Amino acid sequence: MPSVRFNKVLIANRGEIAVRVIAACKELGIQTVAVYSEADRYSSHVRFADQAICIGPAKSARSYLDQASIVSAAEITNVDAIHPGYGFLSENAGFAEVCESSGIKFIGPSPRVIRLMGVKERARAFMREMGVPVLPGSEGVLNSPEEALETAESIGYPVILKASAGGGGRGMRIVNGPGELAGLFAQAQQEAGAAFSSPDLYLEKYLAAPRHIEFQLLADEYGDVEILGERECSIQRRHQKLLEESPSLAVTDEQRREISAVLRKAIAASGYTSAGTVEFLMDETGKLTFMEVNARVQVEHPVTEFVTGIDIVKSQIRIAQGERLRDILPGPLELRGHAIECRINAENPDTFQPSPGRITGFHLPGGIGVRVDTWAYTDCVIPPYYDSLVAKLITYGSDRQEAIRRMQRALSMFIVEGIYTSIPLHQRILADPDFQAGRFDTGFIQRLLK
Amino acid sequence: MPSVRFNKVLIANRGEIAVRVIAACKELGIQTVAVYSEADRYSSHVRFADQAICIGPAKSARSYLDQASIVSAAEITNVDAIHPGYGFLSENAGFAEVCESSGIKFIGPSPRVIRLMGVKERARAFMREMGVPVLPGSEGVLNSPEEALETAESIGYPVILKASAGGGGRGMRIVNGPGELAGLFAQAQQEAGAAFSSPDLYLEKYLAAPRHIEFQLLADEYGDVEILGERECSIQRRHQKLLEESPSLAVTDEQRREISAVLRKAIAASGYTSAGTVEFLMDETGKLTFMEVNARVQVEHPVTEFVTGIDIVKSQIRIAQGERLRDILPGPLELRGHAIECRINAENPDTFQPSPGRITGFHLPGGIGVRVDTWAYTDCVIPPYYDSLVAKLITYGSDRQEAIRRMQRALSMFIVEGIYTSIPLHQRILADPDFQAGRFDTGFIQRLLK
């Protein structure tokens, strides 16, 4: 695979991640093509791309999820590659295949790897084989409620039933004892079948209040893998992350070394290329077990960029150009300082109702250690059709306390008028003594809001 | 000197540096008092401070330079300390004395040290004694044109006559041969007398096309000094810096070590405290010679903050609280990556005429490696009374090339409508092959604009 240079890249996404990818392309001297729905005509990604193509009406199914429109836009603009961002088509193996068959490089893992990681139970089995710790659970797909019962008895309750093709909580059931199992098995199977066209289930030990910790990886097309430390993502509400940080206070240096070593081996063996994230759960004893792989760039990648100094999106593009990781990375990996990200959403901080509408006043915080990733601007309209992310506010400090204090002052200087935002909620989180002490798990927000 | 905690600090400045100091105070949990002239009533520093006091009309002499008004404002708001920013009263030893005699801590060096550094020829003599390389020149103040002639003969033409109390080019004359000396001596003496109330002159070897390189220092009240590397500031137009970077391509590791060692000793011996900058000239052979000390925070301090990870303004405040440098700094000093600053001025990029007025559209660049320090916002008015600095745009990269490319993309995403800005000039500088190769000196802009 010789190294090529892309002349032009199409970004099959919208919002802040589209602006993020455009910035990376500009820094690499690559021309950009934005695609947009009618609702996003005045969005920043349209403004900052070299070309922009309207691909359909507001509804995602007919625009950002419409593979034919996007590939047509790529063909008429003659791009070399497509960056899918996150969400939408980013983990769609079929779309990656269509791109490749149209002679357009898909900036992400190969369709085969996307598929492997997309079938949760296969990814789990693969990681277990490679020596990555996984939660006790079924060996593969459960063929019957009886098999589930047997497995559950052997690992002990509570257990969780999960859809093999799943995600987002659908097809999941927590089982607290043998009496509930048969009924919940049937429910989960039905739900999984409806949501993912596959009723396959597997089962794991259920952790009531784990931490959610993920490791960032980069892998080139020559088998080189680098693990860029971890991110602490336990501050979530209904599986939606609100605040992320790196490093995690709960991960020891030894754990980081061990997990990085075993992941480097496993990821290389899987044939994974591009950027990706390996999600883990941490139980009360501090033990990390594999959960799943996100085969794309994550929303929260900037915290890793701050502590490593590595540009993850530029790395993705350069890997797709066939460059070697050792030429892309600035030197030996070194983690420095601490970074925190707050996802500023257009939503009522009390009721969590989305709050689309016109931003009548907008002032971004700046200064030392502050990064803002946003597509918004004064007088823009947050459309009601997509996710509510308005901006990502990321702060860096030489230690966690400095990063927290800096986030607090940046939030106090972040002005958004005309819509509700989650800024007051973030201020509550940051002021909480348990948060400040690092004592939290995925149940933190529920307790905070009680 | 026991360590104290300030409860409240008054910022005796305006614009971006006032906002910068407010941010530092917020991160330290210190209350802030802004002072403002009638022209700055709607400025960001007024908005973001905990209290704000109008101290006079637009004219600086009756507001930001009015010591009585500022000290009165400090007294009625009961602050513990005053941060002077840069410019205005920041290097006014008399003001520092008034503060101290009013029981208010002046965040900067002592009046004695400000005075020493303010008399250029005394500072030069001091540094020479301490072993810091200085340009060949007179031993002290020149008593007569004859003495000047003798000195000039011994070091060789061209030489430059400078006002001992001077700055900003006034009282300066370049002398190319003995025939010109007497006449230019008289002119310079007269100009110095008129501008600085002191006709004292000294003389140095004149360098036609030097680089301008400065070292950042921090010094605590216990004699500890740290040198935070250097900044390359040769991109200037009429002594006004337009673009700064750190590190300088022209400074070798060995030079950096040597100069840092000798400066650490000299600064400690001078009794210097707080932050400061030691300016050097570099001749064509790469030799560095001392020029002067700026006894305050510099406009371009953010490039050093990026490559060292040290918050210089917070360090100033903590030093003034009596804290020790070893407790303030996060660990052993380590320079990482490369940072560049562009000063975005409200001025016509072709004629250099100031361009005050209302900013009708304002969009800041963001994303990875981008920092913006500004007081401006959509719909703000740039007043005609003060300097034309609208924003400082600073980018960081793992190397100089990445920092340059990032600056180029950030400038392309920086939108200011309603006034002219220097953005097009910065784009020209960054695109220049000599600039990109690092081949430049203080004559660069003049050549670029020809």
Place this chain on the structure above:
Amino acid sequence: MTVDEIRELIQLARETGVAELEVQRGDNRARIRLAGFTTHQEIAASPPPFPAAAAATPSVSEPSQETQPADPNLTLVKSPIVGTFYEGPSPDAPPFVRIGERVQPGKVLCIIESMKLMNEIEAETSGVIESKLVINGQPVEYGEALFAVRKV
């Protein structure tokens, strides 16, 4: 500018649903900004402020309702997909329609090629082809106007 005149301007701003109105008459200038508006109005009616940018970018064209002509008897035929516009069934064949030709609903007007598929675009109204707005072989985006048809 009298108060009555300004009142009239405000009334005008209300009626037209603009968010802000700035008027200058010689040395006189008035700027009006309205407080209450709904999202739906905004999306359709608001002029791009900083995104004035969008309109200024040459490669961005403006699809759908915004390109509806003022003349009520004129209808625009717009591309329902992204692709390449072809005026005839093959490079050598004559175009499906010519300027001045009368068309009925169902009449094929052009082909949009998208992902190697040839999609025939049919007339939805009857009328006379008044203009062809794109040239043969040109890429078109979603909602881009292809023909103007005059009702007769």
Place this chain on the structure above:
Amino acid sequence: MTVDEIRELIQLARETGVAELEVQRGDNRARIRLAGFTTHQEIAASPPPFPAAAAATPSVSEPSQETQPADPNLTLVKSPIVGTFYEGPSPDAPPFVRIGERVQPGKVLCIIESMKLMNEIEAETSGVIESKLVINGQPVEYGEALFAVRKV
């Protein structure tokens, strides 16, 4: 533009419920932005509108021309310096002036202490003291209104 005209403009802005009104007539310019213009959403969650924020921050008062009263017969005496307001020459002494008292130019109205110096503030116009706008011992900023004097 007279005060009455500006008053009318403010009245107009109030009546029509606009968010902001800016009017320029030759050299004169007025910009009006109403405090209560926010939508329901903003009232709960949003911080004060940004550029007008200074006016909304309690510790900031508005000096000079902007605080001139609408009544043309009323003159404000403003502090020419930053300092502490004293109504009398010493803590025990009676105030220099009382409400309702008639003053002539040159009459000492109060003292502003600044950096240990006592600065006497004198009346510049003749009239009757209608109100004392600050209390004894209160810190005042530059341009802050101290007294309102009615022309008689």
